[in-house]
Amino acid sequence: MNRAPICVPCRLAVIAAVVGCAGAAFAWTAGWLTPKRLDAPHIVNTFEANYGIHAGFRRNHAKGLCLEGEFESNGNGAQVSRAAVFAPGSTPVIGRFAIPGSNPSAPDASSPVRSMALMFQLHDGEQWRTGMNSTPVFVVRNPKQFYEQLVASKPDPATGKPDPAKLDAFFKSNPETLPFRNWVKAHPLPSSFANTAFYSINAFIATDAAGNRHAVRWETVPETAYAPETAAQKSNPDFLADDLDARLASGPLRWHLVLTVAAPGDPTNDATRQWPAGRERIDAGTLVLRHAEPQSNGQCRDVNYDPTILPDGLKPSDDPLLAARSAAYSVSFNRRTHEEATFAQPHGGTQP
Secondary structure (H helix, E strand, C coil): CCCCCCCHHHHHHHHHHHHHHHHHHHCCCCCCCCCCCCCHHHHHHHHHHHHCCCCCCCCCCCEEEEEEEEEEECCHHHHCCCCHHHCCEEEEEEEEEEECCCCCCCCHHHCCCCEEEEEEECCCCCEEEEEEECCCCCCCCCHHHHHHHHHHCCECCCCCCECHHHHHHHHHHCHHHHHHHHHHHHCCCECCCCCCCEECCCCEEEECCCCCEEEEEEEEEECCCCCECCHHHHCCCCHHHHHHHHHHCCCCEEEEEEEEECCCCCCCCCCCCCCCCCCEEEEEEEEEEEEEEECCCCCCCCCCCCCCCCCCCEEECCCHHHHHHHHHHHHHHHHHHHHHHHHCCCCCCCCC
């Protein structure tokens, strides 16, 4: 399917919106630059300076809705992980759909990236939390690059948009961003959350019952058939929520949770690189979503979807973005919940 051509500055602005907003969740805690340490609060401060503060909302993915359902495991995931969630049976799930950005009133068509966050509530009291995007790769591979991109994408006060020349210079000096940009360009957005696939992006380490370790990524593959966004949908700023409500009124929606297993030598520390086609893929079961509600009173409101909260049998890989995400999510969670308590905000948060 071909897209209509768009001007280079427009394309750069779209990329900036995705990277600047979606990327905010991937800020880092390590002191990569000296002599001044740039930690998670510093990065979140920079993000707030770039895009503003909406008190009581998450600093990224501010617009979203809560989900409820369950994961029906078929037992196949136990081939690579001893986590209880992969044993045959059903696990309750509290989830969230969102779009990137700090504006809780942003039009749904304003970003070419969407997100799905899930919290699996295991029967033994453990939890598995995951935040996924609708692209299989991320735009940068390390926190230093993220910070440089964030600086390059700062909106010009005169125009309210990033300077295309600064963005172009950043992308040219960081060719690792090309796979993300090419993927976005080649994949027109689906018409619904229901027919969107979501990817873990980062790699994780799974350990099976025998103690064998496997590098894995995962994705949720929709049973609902793909269809592209329409012009009519784009004119409705809330079409994603409206569409989801209509679909759920007719019954639950389903995605297959698919684990991709790395081969020796596949990178686990670079989220800009996909693993080669042909890697083992395990259909571990079905995610069933039955109910959606506004985040103001939904169960996801106060959940921090930190991707490093994992059950026994899963742990973070050496990807530097994972610890960075965890730290930034924590800063955002603390700030928004403090604002809610201080100002008695009724709406609740969004994703980190």
